[in-house]
Amino acid sequence: MLRFFDVLFAATGLLIGLPVLLLVALAGYLDTGSPLFRQERVGYRGQPFVLIKFRTMKCDTAWVASHLVDASSITRLGHFLRRTKLDELPQLWNVLKGDMSLVGPRPCLYTQYELIKERTQRGVYNARPGITGLAQLNAVDMSTPRLLAEMDQRMLATLAVPTYFRYLFLTLLGRGSGDSVIL
Template identity: 40%
Template sequence: MYREHVKPILDIFFACFLVILFLPTFIIIAFLLKITTQDSVIYQQQRIGKNGQEFNIYKFRSMTGDAPILVGAERAAIRKKVTKVGRFLRNTSLDELPQLFNVLQGDMSLIGPRPVVADEQKLLDLRRESGVDSLMPGITGLAQINGRKKLTDEQKAEFDAEYAREVSLFCDLSIIFKTIPVIIVREGVQKLFKKH
């Protein structure tokens, strides 16, 4: 009952609340991006969602418009394409804020397995085998609070499968509360305040 009926209602309620709460932040970021880049403020990319359906995920633009789409270890090759404002947005995860509108559109949930691009076929296959692809993808999830990008595809799939088995209000609240300190203490954020 929670997964099918209560969770979608809570997603809409809290997404609306967070959009209103972060509205000044949205405006400031959009302004900074507008004056520092010639590209669009919002970046859209096709991701794989529930039951293998594709949808456009929204992010604040953090790279130049000519940056290629790379996955896994190859991502390191496009670091030079990340703008100064984009680096700050990525380090603080503020580039993910527009995904609240994905939640309002019904493409995503606040909590769930992170949506990936079609090229990440290995992870998608592992998710399909364990039934994870029947879940709505999330802004944050169990894998994000347990290693994020440092995890292998197998480890991510294992955390995703664990979440699929344990979906509940308690589980979702636990992930939300654990996401905040993970963002704060992650290496990227620490570098912002490190004295040189």
């Protein structure tokens, strides 16, 4: 049932959001010359997939977890995109393709060994990764792997249609945050 809502909302979001997507892509092109950011992440059952986002950092920024990146790497447009969460819009394509869900654990990099270990022990990879979830709504990011994996496990154990909609609603209201960066 949740997959049905994922497809419905992702397709609707892409159609309605098309003008915004095009405007942000143009602004991103002017900002960095490369508006889309693609990166291999750990997906459902530990399988790799390519996550798509709007670029918020300079093109030469190291490919490491966000909490390990210096804040000076974020562009002026990137600050705006992160604050408004518009950088996440292209992930609706990942949802539509089945790589992700709207609600689920945020996908990590294959280099985040401690988080992968913690999530594997807790069965987190038996669900699709998501754009938002319990950890994001409570400002728990990938800098605390054990806590994040515990929160992901708790979310997945209680995920049902009402909690799915609650997480989406709270996210749309602007609650929560993305991964932090070094200030």
